[in-house]
Amino acid sequence: MRPKREWFIERLDLVKTLDDLNAAIFDLRDRFGVDHLIYHSVNSTGEQYAALTYDKAWVDHYVRQDYARLDPVVQGCYRRFHPVDWKQLDWTAKPTRLFLGEAVENGVGNQGYSVPIRGPSGQFALFTINHRANDDSWRLYRDEHLADLILLAHFINQKALEIERGSDAIEVQKLSPREIDALTLLATGMNRAQAADTLAISEHTLRVYIESARFKLGATNTTHAVARALAHGLLVI
Amino acid sequence: MRPKREWFIERLDLVKTLDDLNAAIFDLRDRFGVDHLIYHSVNSTGEQYAALTYDKAWVDHYVRQDYARLDPVVQGCYRRFHPVDWKQLDWTAKPTRLFLGEAVENGVGNQGYSVPIRGPSGQFALFTINHRANDDSWRLYRDEHLADLILLAHFINQKALEIERGSDAIEVQKLSPREIDALTLLATGMNRAQAADTLAISEHTLRVYIESARFKLGATNTTHAVARALAHGLLVI
DNA sequence: TTTCAACTCCCCATAAATGGTGAGGGGGCG
DNA sequence: CGCCCCCTCACCATTTATGGGGAGTTGAAA
Incomplete structure (x- = not known):
C-alpha cells in the first residue's frame, strides 16, 4: 500500500489564501517538471479566477482579445466529459492557427493536457499542464502522471472553492x-x-x-x- | 516515484461491456474491503445506468418507491461540488429516517462516502462506497483511500461512458x-x-x-x- | 387546535412569443 | 465566381405568457 497522502495534497493543505494558491501553482509546476500549470475557473455568477504560470503580458493580451472564444482548449474541454490531450483538439481553423502561433511566441508549449471540472451550479473549471516536448516523451510523461494530474485538478479546485467560500452546499430556495x-x-x-x-x-x-x-x-x-x-x-x- | 498505473485502472482496462463492468464492481468491492460499491448515472437524455452490489430486491424496492426523491445521498450530492461523507448529509426528516431504517434492514451499511461526477450535457453520476463500521475506523479508512476513491470514481465513469458510446465529444449543431x-x-x-x-x-x-x-x-x-x-x-x- | 405549505382550480386584460413571410450586405470557402 | 453562413431589419396575424385578482381541501407540524 502506498503512502496515505500524496505530496501535492500535503502542499495544498498549506494553502490558506488565493495568493498562497498562486505561489503553490509555481511550486507544483516545478515539482511536476512542466513548463506551465494553469487553473482557471468560472463560478455560478460568472466570476472568473485564474492561478497560472504563463507570462502576465500574454495573459492580459489573451483576455483583451477574448481568445477564450476561439481557444480550442477552452472550447473543446467545455464540451467534453473527460481529460483531453491537446493533440485531440481541433486546431485547423485559420483564426485558431493564428492564435496558436501567437501563443507559442509567448512561451506556451506545444504539448498540453487539460482536465475539465464541473460543479452543481454550472461552475466550470479547467486545469491544464503545458510543456515543450516531442510527442513520444510527452506521451510517456502523460501516461506516468495521469492519475496524479486528475487528483491534482480535483484538489486545486477544492482548495480554490474552500478559499472562496466556506462550504460548497448550494443555498437555494427549495422547490416543491x-x-x-x-x-x-x-x-x-x-x-x-x-x-x-x-x-x-x-x-x-x-x-x-x-x-x-x-x-x-x-x-x-x-x-x-x-x-x-x-x-x-x-x-x- | 510510484508505479505507473493503479491496479484498479488495470482492472478497469479489462472491462469491455456493461456486464464486465458489473462484474468488476464486485471485484473492486472485495479488493477495497467494503460492504458495497455503487456507480449510478443519469445521462443527458435521462436514461439511467447502475452498477452496484446491493441486493437486487432492495434495488427494485428503492426504484419502485422512487426513494431517490428523498435519499439524502442523492439529494445532497446533487447540490454539492465535492465528495461527501454520509455523516455530512441531512438525515433528520422523518421520511428520511424511515427510509434509512429500511435501507439498513436491507443490508446497507451505516457509513458511506459518495463522489458526484458531472458531464458537459448535464449528466450526473454518483460513485459510492458503503460499509458497516464504527466512526473511528471509518475515518481512518476514508483518509487512507481518499485519492484512490476519487480516481476510481473517475475511471469507472469514464469506462461506463466509453462503453455507452465511442467518444465523449458532444455532437451538437454549432450556434453562431x-x-x-x-x-x-x-x-x-x-x-x-x-x-x-x-x-x-x-x-x-x-x-x-x-x-x-x-x-x-x-x-x-x-x-x-x-x-x-x-x-x-x-x-x- | 391552529397555522402553514402543497396541491388543486378559475377569471379578465394586456403584453409578449410564435407562425409565417419578406429583404440586404459582407466575408469565407470550395 | 458562386454558394453559404452570419449579421442585420421589417411586417401581419394568431397564440401563448404574464399581470393581477379570486378560491378550496388536505396533511403535517408547532
Missing part, C-alpha cells in the same frame, strides 16, 4: 415536487397544455406552480426560471 | 456567436427588449437569432432552446 415537475416538463420542450396533460392537472394549476417556482428562484420570467433551476442542478433533463 | 449571446441574455433573465438593447440590435434581429438557435437545437420553443443550450454546456450564466 410539483414545481420541479412543472419546470422539468417545460425544459424538455413541452408547452403548457402538454405539460398540464402529462401531470393530469389543469393549465391554471400548472401556471400556479410555474409562477411559484419563478418567485422562489428570483426569476423574471419562465425561461429565466428554467435556466436558474438547471444552473442550480434542480432539474434533470 | 450572436445566437449564443441571444440565448445567454435570455437565460440571465432579460426580456427581449432588454437583450436587444444590450446587444445594440433591434428586437426583430434578436428574434432571428433566437429562432435560428431554436431550429439548430431542435427545440420547440425559446424556453426549451435555452434549456438545451444550458444542458449542452453552450451557455455560461
